Amino acid sequence: MRYVRPSTTQEAAALLESEPGVAYVLAGGTDLLVRMKLGHIEPDLLVDIKHIPAMHAIAHSARGTRIGAAVSGAMLGEHKALARAWPGVVEATGLIGSDQVQSRCTMAGNLCNASPAADSVPALIAAGAKVVVVSSSGRRTVAVEKIPSGPGKTSLAAGEFIEAVILPARSPRSGDAYLRFTPRTEMDIAVASAGVNLTLARGRVASARVALGAVAPTAVLVPAAAKAIIGTRLDDDALGKLAAACSAACKPIDDKRGTIEYRTRIAGVLARRAARIAFQRAGGA
Numbered sequence: 001m002r003y004v005r006p007s008t009t010q011e012a013a014a015l016l017e018s019e020p021g022v023a024y025v026l027a028g029g030t031d032l033l034v035r036m037k038l039g040h041i042e043p044d045l046l047v048d049i050k051h052i053p054a055m056h057a058i059a060h061s062a063r064g065t066r067i068g069a070a071v072s073g074a075m076l077g078e079h080k081a082l083a084r085a086w087p088g089v090v091e092a093t094g095l096i097g098s099d100q101v102q103s104r105c106t107m108a109g110n111l112c113n114a115s116p117a118a119d120s121v122p123a124l125i126a127a128g129a130k131v132v133v134v135s136s137s138g139r140r141t142v143a144v145e146k147i148p149s150g151p152g153k154t155s156l157a158a159g160e161f162i163e164a165v166i167l168p169a170r171s172p173r174s175g176d177a178y179l180r181f182t183p184r185t186e187m188d189i190a191v192a193s194a195g196v197n198l199t200l201a202r203g204r205v206a207s208a209r210v211a212l213g214a215v216a217p218t219a220v221l222v223p224a225a226a227k228a229i230i231g232t233r234l235d236d237d238a239l240g241k242l243a244a245a246c247s248a249a250c251k252p253i254d255d256k257r258g259t260i261e262y263r264t265r266i267a268g269v270l271a272r273r274a275a276r277i278a279f280q281r282a283g284g285a
């Protein structure tokens with residue numbers, strides 16, 4: 001196995017494209033190294049993107065915030081402006097693992113590992129985040145929800161990788177929130193989770209996005225749940241319809257961590273609670 005540390009995105013793309021065997025991007029390694037140690041994968045090439053300076057940048061522009069693919073959970077958590085603008089996204093990423101894991105893990109790695117229970121993913125989908133996908137033939141911008149295609153699978157073609165996550169520019173009177181349920185308070189995987197992002201106008205929800213995690217093969221955007229609260233002041237009736245729409249969107253597995261019935265029910269409960277938090281954060285009464 002070859003391990004390489006390119007210093008530019010172009011170099012990384014060329015390395016991935018020219019590898020005839022099995023190549024993996026290495027970001028924090030908090031999923032990849034575990035899988036290698038367990039013998040689940042045997043890469044021929046590891047391309048470590050942590051040594052590409054541009055991958056560590058967090059840059060603001062009129063179009064939004066561009067977060068390099070090697071930015072760790074810890075770096076994100078320390079970024080005060082980002083935590084103010086997108087508390088749901090930052091808190092979701094902050095739930096990943098321990099302090100040690102936080103110092104390494106990335107949102108792009110969380111997304112590309114493609115676990116249905118990945119914590120940052122529903123929050124990013126609710127935020128309307130996009131990713132910049134790069135390869136030696138160029139760049140394309142893709143909505144976060146289009147990246148995972150099933151447990152452990154992504155829609156990325158061979159040689160493609162994520163260069164950055166883009167959060168849209170924040171409108172005034174907006175708020176987001178992410179909640180997960182885990183049997184333990186720390187170091188556990190979500191049994192179900194929900195991310196909600198909304199913007200208010202004259203005290204009513206003017207726009208919203210709702211996404212769920214751990215209740216289907218991939219994180220899911222639930223437009224019907226957003227529709228249930230748009231135009232409302234987030235009264236109990238609207239919240240009830242949001243919860244029902246979320247439960248209706250669930251296609252969970254039944255395992256020792258949660259039954260289908262349990263996951264389906266708590267997904268609605270979590271979405272309802274997350275919507276209330278997002279509403280308050282947006283300045284709603």
Ligand SMILES: Cc1cc2nc3c(=O)[nH]c(=O)nc-3n(C[C@H](O)[C@H](O)[C@H](O)COP(=O)(O)OP(=O)(O)OC[C@H]3O[C@@H](n4cnc5c(N)ncnc54)[C@H](O)[C@@H]3O)c2cc1C
Pocket residue numbers: 024025026027028029030031032033034049069095096097098101104105106107108109110111112113117118119120160161162163187188189
């Ligand atoms: C103890 C422990 C606790 C954990 N707790 C949680 C938790 O609570 N919640 C949670 O969601 N996860 C958890 N995880 C899983 C893991 O930490 C996260 O999924 C993390 O975000 C992965 O990021 P990484 O940068 O370490 O990815 P890596 O391990 O480097 O990569 C993961 C996968 O994504 C690919 N990849 C990485 N970056 C890119 C890129 N830029 N473009 C294309 N492909 C890429 C890799 O090739 C690999 O297939 C935990 C892991 C451990 C070891």
